[in-house]
Amino acid sequence: MSQSQETEATAIAPLSEIEELRDLIIGREAQVLADLRKRLDDPQLRAEELAGVLVETIRISQANGEDLAGAIEAPVQACIKQSIEKDTQFFADALFPVMGPAIRKSITEALKSLVQSLNATVDNNFSAQSFRWRLEAKRSGVTFGEVVLKHTLVYRVEQVLLVQRDTGLLMQHAVRPDIASKDGDAVSAMLTAIQDFVRDSFSAEGDSAGDLASIDVGEQTVWLINSPQATMACVIRGLAPMSLRADLQGVMEGLFRSHGTLINEFNGDQDSLLVLLPLLEQCFKYEQTKSAQQEGVVEGEFSELEDSKAASRGEYSNIFTKPAVYVFLLLTVVLIIAWSAWVHRAENEKKDRLLSILASEPGVLVTGFEWEDIDWYRPERRLVVRGLKDPVFNRVDRLVKEQLGYADERIDIQMHPYISLDESAQLQRAKKYLQPPSSVQLHIINGHLMATGSVRPEWFNRWDGKLLSLPNISSIDLSQLKIDLSIERQEFDQLRTDLQEHVFYFTDSKTVAKNFLATAQRAAQKLKQLHALSLVLGQTYTVQLTAYSDHVGGEALNAPVRRLRGEMVKNLLVAEGALSSLIAVLDGGAEGVERSADFSARRVNLAVVLGEPREEE
């Protein structure tokens, strides 16, 4: 072996020894290191190991408040996007069970909101309650909104101040838009001072639970939600339930959970904590009275309150930015249109009835109609009907008023006169001309007017030979009329009866009784009336004067006497106007007791006998 070889061997030997030595010292650790390297270099192995701890890692991270959600937000979004792009149906299937209920809930809430808004708008403006509250506001000198709040709110969180506990500096201040707040910085500092004062005054040494929790101020309460770093002062109007405190506590915890670092590092710069404002506004909870909920008043009244406050601040001038106003206007327009449509429909129905009646009315011819506005603001219109009307008919106006109930201002019938050739119009015209009694019927047959029935002679005599022509009537025939002489007959019979009661007495053979002349005059007068009636009736008759005598003097003497007496009466009657030719003198013979004087037997009786006069006996 050469020297160089020996040297090399010597050099190798120590290396081997070093290896051995190293194996002896860190042999196990080297193995561990190799295993670790293998685990790190093998992706499959690493993935398996990571899967084993990933769930627990996420859980711990979440529990520690670390922003795990923010860290995985972007990759998760990308995954979802990619997955949807890849297979839309998969997501549709997955979302299907929740889509329906979600949509239904959304629609239900929207409708409820709309109805509540409508109710509120209507109630707000027109309800008696609203009127009362306005009156109360006027009387008490407070705003209408405050009166509404008083009556309708159980409670309402109106402002929230987040105050740094050590310094009393205001970190953020959330105020409802309708609330006028004082200087938040001063308020928060004073609140802290008061809290310190109360704590120092009433808490035992080292008593950590001695924080002021609530302050009652009239109708308002300030709830103080405390944490080691900050105090959240919630100003509440009304009486809030204790459950609200838990909600507010939850908001406070949420603030620190999401923005704890920012809050802890607050140095007086409120702008650095603007991010807290939406979270603080979550505290703006409220509850209405049951009656207000049922009537849906509060939302609307709140709106009005907000409007009035905003207006007072000069921040608000356009009410048309509110959806409720649009809904109200839309509703108003719909109601007006519906009302107008209803009115027009009713008008058209009336118009149809009117035209139908006029069309069936004889002597009326409608040539057209039109509507005219009465007043620009009224949906009712005036119906103007134009046409022709035969003057013999006068009942159109009466028909319109009685059957249709049209007010005068709603109907204007403009009719021009014309001659109708309808049979009914002709008959009406003939009736108006002839004025026949009710016992007469008129008929038109082939242009001829014929009258039937019975009439009194005077009516008949009025027209005898004096008839004028009527339009479209070629002749007027009254020949079929029966003359009604029943009255004359009755009078004739009565006169007959009356005349037979006339008796002319004689005191002796030629001397008449003292009332003889008067009786003769009355009888003659009646005889003249009787004769006139007989002419009307065509009745022939004879006036019989029957002369009687007593037995005194014997028949030879009495017969001439009776004849003389009969003639005397006849002559007297004729002298008073009776017709001689119709008077017959008859011998009635002697009456009474044989051979004795009898005044009552010396007389002449008068009788009217129907029929032709007989030869004088």
Add this chain to the structure above:
Amino acid sequence: MISKKICMVGDFGVGKSSTVARYVKNAFSDKYQTTVGVKIDTKEVSLADDTELKMVLWDIAGTDNLKQMNTNYLRGASGYLLVADGTRAETLETALALKKQIEAVAGNIPFVGLLNKADLVDDWEIPDSQYEGLLVRSWDFYKTSALDGDNIERAFLALAHKVMG
């Protein structure tokens, strides 16, 4: 805008409240001082670098001994105004004593001293030598008058700069 808590401390009757009243518009009634022991006001100032600062002024009821004062009111203060009455020399001593006590409680926070009632020249009790002695210690002390408003604005502004410095 940045908000900072500023306390006003000093003996009875040195004119703390009058000074604040001269400088700000009161938000609360003076009666708070006698009831709660402190009254809060705020004042917004614009600094030279256009920074907007809102000074939340804690006007603490006057006392000659910090033990009688609610130290909680000093907690978190960014600065304070140390007020003495120039017509009563002992109030300056009280103020300097309070300063030591405040530093013990709140640390070495910025302050500005006010020798108030400077309008009462005839009654002035603090010799110029003593006043210059204060200035020599690099303390900002101003002779102020709540009545005339002299130097009050300057004093507050000086403190504002110190607080923001």
